Amino acid sequence: MSETLGTTGLILNEPLLWERGKKGRCGYSMPAADVPQNLLPTELTGDGPDFPDLSEIEVVRHYTRLSTWNFGVDTGLYPLGSCTMKYNPKINEKLAGLRGFAAAHPLLPSVLSQGALRLMFDLERFLAEITGLDAVTLQPAAGAQGELTGMLIVHAYHQAQGKQRTKILIPDTAHGTNPASAALCGYAPVPVPSGPDGILLPEVVAGLMDSETAGIMITNPNTLGLFEENIREIARIVHDRGGLVYGDGANMNAVLGIVKPGEIGVDILHLNLHKTFSTPHGGGGPGAGPVAVRKDLARFLPIPRVVERNGAYELREDFPESVGRVLAFHGHFGILLRAYAYILSMGPDGFKQVSRLAVLNANYVREGLKDVLHTAYDRPCMHECVFSDQNQHEAGITTLEMAKRLIDYGYHPPTIYFPLVVHGAIMIEPTETETKEDLDGFIEAFRSVVREAGENPEVIREAPSRCKVKRLDETAAARNPCLTG
Amino acid sequence: MKKIEEIVLPEELRYSADHEWVGQEGDRARVGITDYAQDQLGDIVYVELPTVGKHIAQGAVFATVESVKSVSECFMPLSGEITAVNGPLSDDPVLLNQSPYGEGWMVLVKPDDPAAVSKLLTAEAYRARLKGDA
Amino acid sequence: MRYLPHTDEDITNMLGAVGLKGLDDLFAAVPGDCRFEGTLDLPEAMSEWDLERHIGRLAGRMAVSPEYNLFLGAGSYDHYIPATVSSLLGRSEFVTSYTPYQPEMLQGTLQGIYEYQTLTARLLGMEVATASHYDGATALAEALLMAVRITGRKKAALSRAIHPHYRQVVRTYFAPTGYELLEIPCLETGLTDIDRIGEIRDLAAVALQSPNFFGCIENVQEAADRAHAGGALLVSGFTEALAFGLLKSPGSQGADIVAGEGQSLGIPRSFGGPALGMLASRKQHMRSLPGRLVGQTKDRDGRRGFVLTLATREQHIRREKATSNICSNNSLCALAAAMYMASLGRTGIRELAALNHDKAEYLKNALQKAGCTIRFSGPTFNEFVVGFPGGFDALHRRLLDRKIVAGLPLGAHYPELADYGLLCVTETCSREEMDRLVREVVS
Structure with missing residues (x-):
């Protein structure tokens, strides 16, 4: 190859924000004061944070230059394994900026937020269909929080069975978030070695799965890019011994419409909307990590949940067995909206x-x-x-x-x-x-x-x-x- | 990385299979990680040491050593009470790389069994194990 | 499909290269009994134009200003977002990049986040800040788990005047851990009863929020002193970050960890998310912080550059022993906040915060004059608890028909405040809109 894709470009230097500016400048259009001044007691007030004072053009140049030091999917091929850096459609960004959604307050009464609730309700149904599971929460903010939510559900399930368990099986190929999420729920991760072909062997799982083990966390296809062919047999072993099968859906992009995890033994599964469903990674987030579950585990899903009655949608909290709230409001709605638009675009x-x-x-x-x-x-x-x-x-x-x-x-x-x-x-x-x-x-x-x-x-x-x-x-x-x- | 032959292993010290060294100093034992261990870890950026007065059993974790992208636990080569730790290591972890047997020592221990040190591996036996590892 | 670039010829050639005949042969490793043979029950694909119309209709069924007048805060605030922030944040080099694990080609994100960490630390009066968390509630939960790790104690106390949803999230995070959570009640003033702190032994942390859920400004210093006397850390929370343009920073009042919500700083409300979890601490606790951190370093030529650092705390290295399971954070929201803080500057943020306070005081005074009850008499910022002459809930319902959302009824979360509501005013609220609310209340 004689020539590389890159060529010489103009890379401009740019100092740190506080190495620029001058006291008294402001890059913000201050609204006129239409009310009288009302001072707080001085013992409560401070001098204000030590921010630099910058004009609008300085802020614009600063961030424009910074952006030119970055590489995004829009710049070129981004083949990060396990990250699914696919194209992020522009229409989704435009729709997320619609004022009706971008300016919507999360605590609006249900009657005044039917558009967002309908979107969430439909998105839950779509994700249930894609995963082959029955109920979905859109609340988790990221894949790792989806895992945590899933583990909280596993924990709540065993609690409801009357006996808590202490361990969880995690294959040696798993993402680090799996053991970390399980540990937050008090489960000690038990590593499961993969077989010579890079996939899990049922007999190895059978040897580790005991009555103290809450279940297994499986990424399928796994992080070696291989389909776990023995998934059904492994699920049977785990279920027979009272455990649950948690699916890490980070790699769902491989099997959309080809495998439904809920039909091959997975009880709980999280999806990464910022991977499979085309929402942008934003230099490290925000993402979204909805969790889908089997029907009988739906009672443990986080609150509030979107319910429909006679064509009207509302947020309900009266689910006494719920694991509770995992986020202040209803999830990363702006990200959910992009994924919803993507699903409708793909069919x-x-x-x-x-x-x-x-x-x-x-x-x-x-x-x-x-x-x-x-x-x-x-x-x-x-x-x-x-x-x-x-x-x-x-x-x-x-x-x-x-x-x-x-x-x-x-x-x-x-x-x-x-x-x-x-x-x-x-x-x-x-x-x-x-x-x-x-x-x-x-x-x-x-x-x-x-x-x-x-x-x-x-x-x-x-x-x-x-x-x-x-x-x-x-x-x-x-x-x-x-x-x- | 160094070849096994290049690893420095002072004859007067004893060694554990987990890559710690021990030096007898009267009724105390000085403990650190071996030249092999520091070489494998690469640039060490942080060391977490135990508190003085703590009793730690043989085989238990007494410290963690971090490089940029790894965390390694150090296992007690013998049971005993920590009587001193190498404070400067916290600010200057590079000492572990530069001088694992000198300024990079980690803890001073009062062994439960005064004869414990002599039960550990000799330099020769430890090097033989490394060759088996390699 | 416009997102899929393969022509039939491409597919044929590529299949030939890998030695396969048809696309379905690619899935030979998927056993027959694992295959879904049907068609997904999803709507047929929409054109871009149809999609825009459909989602536009849904968006049209949401109550937003200027059609509606909203006096609703409670953790999500209406502040004007400068056009510069939206425009700069939309640059796809920021939007479509991944976590900067290859720092040389992501210096834009890295310097931007380093600046965010710095401005956050300055805003909150702390020494170090993380690269961001999901939202204020999860930042608070992580802060409390952090305090448990630092102190080795297994009990934390939360003020009842912390946002009720935040307390629910903390309970969710703590439920499977076995750590104990206690509640510190409120006084008649709407402030946390900090005298109770001394009565509880072996606390890892005391958490309060200031301004608290009722808008009241807590005595953080006094609470910190009491917490420290018992060997506990003081975790100071917040939902309205703009308040620190005017108020003393929590760090200057003895807080050990500060955790809260940064949505006010240039991030659209977007029906509650994504928002911005801000978390900051004293430097001595740096290694116990959860989540990503950006640090300054040099390149081979000695030039300044930035990298993700202290990664050994994190899940991808320490796995089950990590300080948190968090992986992706809300980086783009952090960048928005940095742009917003940079646009305001010290001069601007102080002026804007003062304006917010003045406006809220104006409505508070006008309502009081009109015969409403202001439940707590102490100083507040942007929000306050009010009772209407004919009862809050009934009037709140009636005003919805007039396209006014007169705050949040409090009975569901605070039975003792049944028929009271929480009202919020920001700089986007005009005097005319406030006068209209007062007229409606009186009529």
Whole structure:
């Protein structure tokens, strides 16, 4: 590859906010005072926070320049494994800005908020249909909070059975949020090793599942991009011993309209609307993590819940067995709205095609790289493929260094060093919205990086060389933390 | 990373399979992590040490050592009461990388069993184990 | 479908490359008994135009200003959002990027969040602040769990004047932990009965909110002194971040951890979310903080740059021993808040906060003159509890038909305040609108 995607650009420097400005400036249009001044007792008031005073143009230039140092899905391919960085439709952003929704107060009486309640009610039904489960809460703010909500439901279920349990099974390929969420509910995570093919074996689960174990948390497809083929058998074992099966829906993008988790033994499942349902990641959030459950677990869902009566919708709190509230109001409504718009844009056939093309794209990348990168598990994948840096050990080049070099070629690197079970993992999830040409470009770039690892390792160790900054010293940042200026 | 042959293991110290070293000092034992352990961990950014006076059993966690993206627990090589900790490590964790057997020591212990130190691995036996590990 | 770029030819070529015949062959690893063979029961795909019309209709069924006059706060506030904030926040480099795990290509987000952390710390009078949490309620719950970790004690006390929903969320988070939660009652003044703090032993934390749910300004310093005397931490909460443009910061009054809601700072109400959980603490507790933190560092050429740091506290490294399970936060909302705080500046935020206070006082005084009961006589900020001459609930219902939402009835959460309501006024409320409310109350 003679030319990289990137070319020289104009990267402007920009100081910190408080290194700009001048006392007395203001970038805000202050409303006129139409009432008399009324002073608070001076013992209650302070001098105001030490903010810089900036004019409007200074604020605009500051953030415009900052934005040019960022890389988003709109900039280019963003193949982060397990993150599903698909295209975020512009129409969804526009609709979220409609004044009727953007300016709506969460505590409006039901009669004055029928639009939002109807949207939530319908979205719950759609998500129930997609997951094959019966009832949904939209309240959790993110995937991890969905997991926490799910674990609270597991906890409430066992409490209602009259005997609490102490442990939970979590495969060694799981996201870190799984054990952390379970631990918040007092469950000790018991790691379940995956089998030689990268998937769970029923006999291993059977050996660990006992009457002290509350259930299992399964990500399917798992973080190796493999479908857990034994899911039904595993669910049967867990159910027979009184446990519940929690599904981590982070990877649902692989199986929309192809597998309904509720039909293959999953009792509770969270979805990441910011992954599967196209809502933007926003540089780390906000996302949304709705939770779907089987009918008999619906009584534990968080309050308030949206109910319909004779075509009118209302929020109700009279569910005595509910785990309670997990957020101050009704969830990240602005995100829910975007996901709702996405579902209506795709339709039933569109969803099935999403998963087919997501899996096609992942296998295409896998095929294009498997002769130069070591494959952790040599078998077709679902929506993401996992490699490692094993072939580059001899040249002394690591996953991190290859990732940094990909930046110079104009691509966001894949997820690295996860899942933990693969040493030096490189986890690639292209998603369905990428064109064949862009995938070809990415494959060619990665192959070029691999060539450089053998021929010119210095250029890799120096990478990235075309960003705003060169490689940053994370050790110094952690040794002497400087968190505020 | 260092080859096993390059790992420094002072002969006068004893070692545990969990990569701690112990040095006998009268009725006390000084404890730290080995050159191998610091090399594996990479740049250490933070060390959490126990409180003085605490009794910790052999095999229990007595400290945690953090690099940028990992947390490792350190296991007591012998049972005893913590009589001193290396305070400067908290502000200057780099000492663990630079001088694991000197300024990077971690705790001073009063062992329950005065003969416990001699029951640990010799430098030779520990290096043999490392080769098995590697 | 416009989001799916594959032509038939692409699909054929790509399938050929991976050695398969049809798209369904891609799912060979999914056993037959795991497949869903039917068609999802979802509405048929809509065109962009149809979608806009459909959702536009739903949006039209919501009561918002200017058609309605709303005097509703209670944790979600109507403040004007400058056009600059909406416009800058809409830049897709911010919107469509992921968590900055590759810092060299996400310096925009990282510097932006570092600035947010700094401005938040200054606003709240603390030394360090996190990169954001989901909302004020979860920030408060995390703050209390943090206090449990720091002190090693297993009991926390919450003022009854904390937002009722926040207390519910804290109860949800605490329910499976076995830690005990106690409630500190309120006095006739609407303030927390801080004398009770000394009566409870072995508390990890005392939490209160100021301005509290009733708008009353608590004596944070006094509460902090009492908490500290018993070895507990003082967690100071808030729902109206703008108040600290005018009021003393909680950090300057002895709070150890500050947790609350930043929606007021340039974030649309959006039917309750996404909003912004703000969490700040003293530096000594930095390593016990939950969630992401951005720190300053240097690159290989010695230039200033920013990275996510102290990550070993977090779930992706420490797993079940992490300080929290939180992963994604509300980063974009934090960026909005930073833009808003930068637009106001010190001069602006003080002026705006004072204006908010003046307006609320105007309505409070006018209602009092018109014969309404102002339930608590002490100083308030933006919100106050009021009783109407003919009873609150009946008039509240009647005014809905006049397109006025006269606050929030309090009976459901506070039986002792049945037939009282919580009214809120911000800078977006004109004198004319307030006068109209007073006329309606009197008539």
